[in-house]
Amino acid sequence: MACGIDLSGRVALVTGASRGIGAEVAHRLAQAGAHVALVARSIERLKALAAEIEQRHGVRALALETDVRSDEQVQATVASVLEQLGGLHVLVNNAGITRDALLLRTTSEAWQEVLDVNLGGAYRFTRAALRPMVRQRHGRVIAISSVVGLRGNAGQSNYAASKAGLIGFCKSVAREVGARGVTVNVVAPGLIETDMAAALDERQRSAFLDHVALGRIGTAGDVADAVLFLASDLAGYVTGEVLRVDGGFAM
Ligand code: NAP
Numbered sequence: 001m002a003c004g005i006d007l008s009g010r011v012a013l014v015t016g017a018s019r020g021i022g023a024e025v026a027h028r029l030a031q032a033g034a035h036v037a038l039v040a041r042s043i044e045r046l047k048a049l050a051a052e053i054e055q056r057h058g059v060r061a062l063a064l065e066t067d068v069r070s071d072e073q074v075q076a077t078v079a080s081v082l083e084q085l086g087g088l089h090v091l092v093n094n095a096g097i098t099r100d101a102l103l104l105r106t107t108s109e110a111w112q113e114v115l116d117v118n119l120g121g122a123y124r125f126t127r128a129a130l131r132p133m134v135r136q137r138h139g140r141v142i143a144i145s146s147v148v149g150l151r152g153n154a155g156q157s158n159y160a161a162s163k164a165g166l167i168g169f170c171k172s173v174a175r176e177v178g179a180r181g182v183t184v185n186v187v188a189p190g191l192i193e194t195d196m197a198a199a200l201d202e203r204q205r206s207a208f209l210d211h212v213a214l215g216r217i218g219t220a221g222d223v224a225d226a227v228l229f230l231a232s233d234l235a236g237y238v239t240g241e242v243l244r245v246d247g248g249f250a251m
Pocket of ligand 1: 015016018019020021022039040041042043066067068069094095096097117144145146147188189190191192193194195196197
């Protein structure tokens with residue numbers, strides 16, 4: 001149990017769990033007692049993480065190689081989680097990529113790819129997970145958006161569109177399934193220390209930090225704590241919300 005939050009007996013699926021924020025979210029949920037299904041393309045990383053989680057937290061952890069761009073793979077993965085772990089209570093749509101370029105220099109391929117992973121992946125997994133959640137009258141869907149989806153960012157029009165799209169998507173689904181006990185919320189991180197953020201140079205980092213009230217770059221743990229709250233019973237009356245975890249950047 002972590003911080004008094006008890007997810008014992010619940011099953012959580014985390015996309016993009018092979019590293020960064022997703023891996024940390026999986027650890028936090030498992031630490032609170034949830035069995036976890038780990039989804040990404042890098043199966044060896046997932047297997048290593050699953051073994052570590054089972055050993056450290058004493059829950060079941062499944063490694064499921066899945067490309068979130070594939071309808072068939074997503075459906076098969078959800079079916080496998082239901083069969084092997086006996087249910088699905090928490091879905092964390094975290095898988096995401098960047099293909100940054102100014103609009104005049106970007107390509108339609110980059111646009112398609114970013115939208116298909118970041119927004120399409122969340123659409124596919126939410127659609128597949130919703131039926132069991134509605135049937136059991138309980139579910140938590142959490143999407144990892146970005147402050148870039150709230151404020152925009154030069155050079156990230158495709159990424160910003162995907163992250164803003166997640167917010168509209170989640171608010172709509174929240175209205176569709178609220179009466180069935182399923183909540184749908186969004187976490188919007190600022191700059192978080194992961195492989196994705198490593199792409200920024202020192203100048204970009206310090207320009208960003210100038211606007212962060214808390215004066216530091218965030219950690220994957222900062223985001224995972226917010227996800228844990230939204231996944232828990234403490235957040236039972238919270239839906240359609242966008243929770244910024246950005247040190248005060250976008251306030
Ligand atoms: P990361 O370290 O680059 O990890 C991205 C994850 O997404 C990996 O596990 C990757 O796994 C998975 N992924 C990418 N394409 C996939 C696909 N087609 N199918 C399945 N999985 C796929 O990124 P991160 O920093 O942890 O970011 C996690 C989420 O937080 C993303 O949605 C990102 O946009 C968001 N976010 C990050 C920051 C930040 O500063 N880091 C800020 C705001 C929001 P494989 O490569 O193994 O498939």
